[in-house]
Amino acid sequence: MMLINGVAQHQLDASDRAIQFGDGCFTTARIRRGKVVWHEAHLARLKLACQRLMIEQTDWSQLDSEMRTLASQQDDAVLKVIITRGAGGRGYSMAGCGLPTRILSCAPYPAHYPALRERGARLARVSTPLGSNPVLAGLKHLNRLEQVLIRAELDAKPADEALVLDTEGRLVECCAANLFWRKGTQLFTPDLSLCGVAGLARQHLIQQAQTLGWPVAYVRQTPDALSDADEVLICNALMPLVPVIQAETYRYQSREFYHQLTTNNDEWK
Template sequence: MFLINGMEQDSLAANDRSIQFGDGCFTTARLCNGNLPFFEQHLRRLQETCRALMIPFVDTEMLAQEMQSLAQAHRDGVLKVIITRGSGGRGYSPSTCQTPVRILSVSPVPAHYPHWQQQGITLALSPVHLGRNPALAGLKHLNRLEQVLIRAHLEQTDADEALVLDSEGWVTECCAANLFWRAGDTVFTPRLDHAGVRGIMRQHIMALLAQSRYRVVEINAREDAVRQADEVLICNTLMPVVPVNQFADARYLSRELFEFLAPLCEQSIKS
């Protein structure tokens, strides 16, 4: 189902800037037992991204009520929230757009994630590189053509997810997840100053690691650093964390970090 500006409908104006220019942002949240884990973080992400994109979104309280209402009504699933700049004229100027649009939808949790958690996954190196743009780095905006191409290429392989580099060849993320790798007691995750999405589960895992015996480091690294790791895992708020068995010719036998993080991440979803 879709809720657009508080009404059940599935039609959007043809001149909405999300259609014309990908002008907007979104967040994807897990619904669990009628609750919305990381609710404040999801709401903050939308607010901060709207500010960064200069979208004049002011209906935060109304959006929060709609999110909580859908969580209670559907109990379990995936809640996607989109904010577009709204409808405007033909050109790029956003000056005539003062009424952003809220779009909420609910769908089932991806059925393959539990299998991934139990069995682990394989990564393939994506031939599609992410463009570097500090003004948009970290943001979950609606311009996702890079991810569409990454997924299209991934589907031509036997791998489950893609390791994605930026245009300078730095390891950045996966198609729909953030990335961590471990070498001894040090855990690395890519810097996201120029490309990639700053995921909510990524931030949560970094906070968990900061209180553990592990040292977490944000780093600019080449793919060889991932190949040489003791362990690799990926995460997002739906998974929430999944071990990697293989990337290219590298195989990872250890699940030490995964076994530490998995119960803590699951608890954060279900509590």
């Protein structure tokens, strides 16, 4: 099922700036029992991205209604919401653009995630780096060519996710997930002020960790930081949380923090 500006269709104007320039943003949400998990947070994320990208006049009330309507028709699925600047403008200029375009689509929930949570993920380093740009850092914008190349590398490796670095060789994230590791009672996650996607699961994990008394440090470190970690985890809005059993040659057995988050907490499963 796909809606473009509220109409069930699969055709997009070729002059839409999503096609011309990747001019827009998106979020990917899980649907459970007919509702969007972290619904308000996904809307807030889109609003923040539109504000920073200077995409104006999005009909947020209509978008909210469309998200709820599509979700109500699903039990366990994935909802992707894209907002583009719309069609128009000359060259790169925003002047003359029409109203933003709303694109919503549903897909089946990935069947491999439950088994991956049980087995644990393997991470492999890839050579494609993320370029630094503090203006776009954190946003899930439509320019995803870096991730496309990273995924192509990952597909050729015996691994479940990628260890992605910036151009200085520092840890940033995975291909489609955020990264955490634990040493003792201290949690670490890469600083995303220069590049990377600040995922909603990452945000939610940080909030819960602080509530549970686990301090979180935002760091710029090389992959060697994982050599003496007690525990490594990855997360995104769909997984939503997966323990890591191996990152390159480093192996991990502890699931202490993972179990604390997931025990009697259905939202992480």
